[in-house]
Amino acid sequence: MRRLNAALTFRLLREADAPLTMAQLTRGTELSRRTVELILADLLADGWVREVAVGSTGVGRPPRAFAFQPDNALFAAVQVDTHSVRAGVADTHGRLLSSERRVLSDYYDPATTLEQAVDALNAALVASGRPVGVVRAGAVAMPGLIDDEGLVLGLVDAPTWTGVRPSAVLAQAFPFPFVGDNDANLAAVGERWKGAAQGLDSFTWLLAGARNGAGIVIRGEVHRGFRSSAGEIVRAPAVGMSELHEHPLGGLTHPDPQERARAERIVERVRSGDRDAADLLDEFTAPLARVLVTLVWTIAPPLVVLGGGLEVAADVLVPRLETALAAEGAPAVPIRATSLGGDAVLLGALHEARASVDDELLRAKS
Incomplete structure (x- = not known):
């Protein structure tokens, strides 16, 4: 029980945006003041927290407050x-x-x-x-x-x-x-921790093109499935994602920066109204929409996050995907671009x- 109480106090301090007073800690942990004091003594001795000064109310001694030491x-x-x-x-x-x-x-x-x-x-x-x-x-x-x-x-x-x-x-x-x-699993973890899926217990993270992958989070946990293959639906021949490997816009998710730059120039042409570039984007969208429809009808996530480079084209890609979902009569699952850019995997x-x-x-x- 002591270890469980210490874990609860530790995590409350670690995730706080500002120092916490003794009153906030006892309220947040539902532990007695004496128990919290004993735990804080250990955390102070080990360098995990430091006591900080907070503003006085003008009556009596100012409250004790503690800040987590993230480094x-x-x-x-x-x-x-x-x-x-x-x-x-x-x-x-x-x-x-x-x-x-x-x-x-x-x-x-x-x-x-x-x-x-x-x-x-x-x-x-x-x-x-x-x-x-x-x-x-x-x-x-x-x-x-x-x-x-x-x-x-x-x-x-x-x-x-x-x-x-x-x-x-x-x-x-x-x-x-x-x-x-x-x-892709770790990108989903990073997205839930710091990105576009914060606060959600279920969602799907997706990339497609030169690289394909999906990270599926259900009830706060990465869904791995049999032999860890749950997110590998993107490799199923029936959905046709292999068509995107050599597609010019597949370069959006290519690990080589030069290949990504070529694909990004096509996206810029789409934005400027280039019809040929728009046709290329329509070609790229079709198989991606098929896998999205499959995911939406089977997992029904409350959010799909596009990452791995797809976020660069979100403004022109997402509307096409939403139209494709509607044409299939699929639930109108929100589609967002990652807010972490290329850091999602590393953060996860x-x-x-x-x-x-x-x-x-x-x-x-x-």
């Missing part, structure tokens, strides 16, 4: 795609302190790719200016089928990755543990790294 622990994240690896270091509030990117020399060679991931994360740690000892955990995001232990079950066009556990490889290179998951990985060691971070005494 008492840092978390690391690594995002791997077919073109590059990005590594970042953040505090417990998800504020990114540093990030580094490396262009991959051979994505199809797991050993070489993970060596470059280690190099990128080492560089990010140096750039953060903080000692590696304050990093408590890391997470790695990969495309493909990843089970809940971080094992790669399958990766389209890259069978050499099957059976590799990237989180275990990275954990051997750093003095902190790693977890791993699919990148940071969140999962933090979640993986929440209990250990408390170090509450039994």
